[in-house]
Amino acid sequence: MPAPAPSHPAPPRPTKPCPTLAEQAPPPDSLPEIARRLAERYLPTPPVPRRAAEPTDGLIGTILSQQNTAAITRRQFDALKAAYPIWEAALADGPDGIEAVLKAAGGGLSRVKSHYIFQVLERLENTRxxxxxxxxxxxxxxxxxxxLESLPGVGMKTASCVLLFDLARPAMPVDTHIWRISRRLELTPGTWNAVKVEKWFDEVLPRTWQARYTFHVAAIRHGRETCKAQRPRCEACVLSGLCPSAGIFLNEAVNKAASGRRSRKQKAE
Incomplete structure (x- = not known):
């Protein structure tokens, strides 16, 4: 009786590679024109890359900037540098001392940020x-x-800011303005969070420092001045004709104005 043929396990089925974010949301043909118009309006002079003398300064400044205005961030940072000429002095003083300096300079979240700063300094000392x-x-x-992302309280956006602004690397931090603009332009799905949007921009923008710095700064200025969270100024937008959301906001503005006129007329009668 012949021996049974040896059985061989079936070869594993090839797995399809996970589609990239750019494949999930292909960049529109208008993206280069969007970048060009934003740069022309908000940053017409090409930027020159500069590296910080001490990137730790930039890291701590970025931590301070979270949920802070630029003026308060600068005031708190200057107060820290005056109190601690070297960061070793802040580490020795501890989180309570750092908090006292931040509180005296004004601004919120002093306790949270003082602990993050102390923990970052402590981690750097212990690991490096x-x-x-x-x-x-x-x-x-x-x-x-x-x-950077191994440090306490440092996420993707903070690391990207240090890379872009302090080390002149082609990173692309996404803040609330850029996240909002990308949704209104329908560059990315509305369900994506800022981290996913940043990863998408990292795939689709030219991988040069100048291109990313220009887009980042210009888009933030656009969000602050024109594409505001409330009452966007679509009538003055440099992206007119490229934004799918413009018609919605313009119609809302027209309808609101008409409603106001009717209300005033009724009161007059």
């Missing part, structure tokens, strides 16, 4: 033996990001 981040200039982008 130094509070300086100057050596990140010699690291590649992925290494710098991994280092």
């Amino acid at each position: 033996g130094t509070l300086s981040l100057k050596d990140t200039r010699e690291m590649d982008d992925a290494q710098v990001r991994a280092l």
Whole structure:
């Protein structure tokens, strides 16, 4: 009787690679024109890359900027530098001392931010033996990001800000203005959060510092001045004709104005 043929396990089925975000939401052909118009309106002079003398300063400044105005951020940072000429002094003073300095300078969330700053300094001291981040200039982008995001309270956006503004690397931080603009322009799905939108921009924008710095700064200015959360100024928008949401807001403005006129007329009668 012949021996049974040896059985072989079926080969594993090939798995399809997960589609990239750019494949899930392909960038429109108008994206380069959107970038060009924003740059022409808000940042017409090409920026020059500059690297911070000490990236740790930039990291702490970025932590302070969270939910703060630029004026308060600068005031708090200047107060910290006056109180602690070197960050080792802040580490030695502890979170309560840092909090007292921030409170005296004004601004909210002093307790939360003082603890984040202290924990960042403590982690740098314990893991690297130094509070300086100057050596990140010699690291590649992925290494710098991994280092920064390993620190307490430092997420993707904070790391991207340090990369873009302090190390002149082609990162693309997404704040609430850029997130809102990307939704109104229908560049990205409305269900995506800011982290996912940042990853999408990282895939579709030119991987140069100048292109990303210009788009980031110009888009934020556009969000503050024109594409506001409430009552966007679509009639003055440089992206007129490229924005699918413009008609909705303009119609709302027309209807509101007409309603106001009717109300005033009825009161007059």
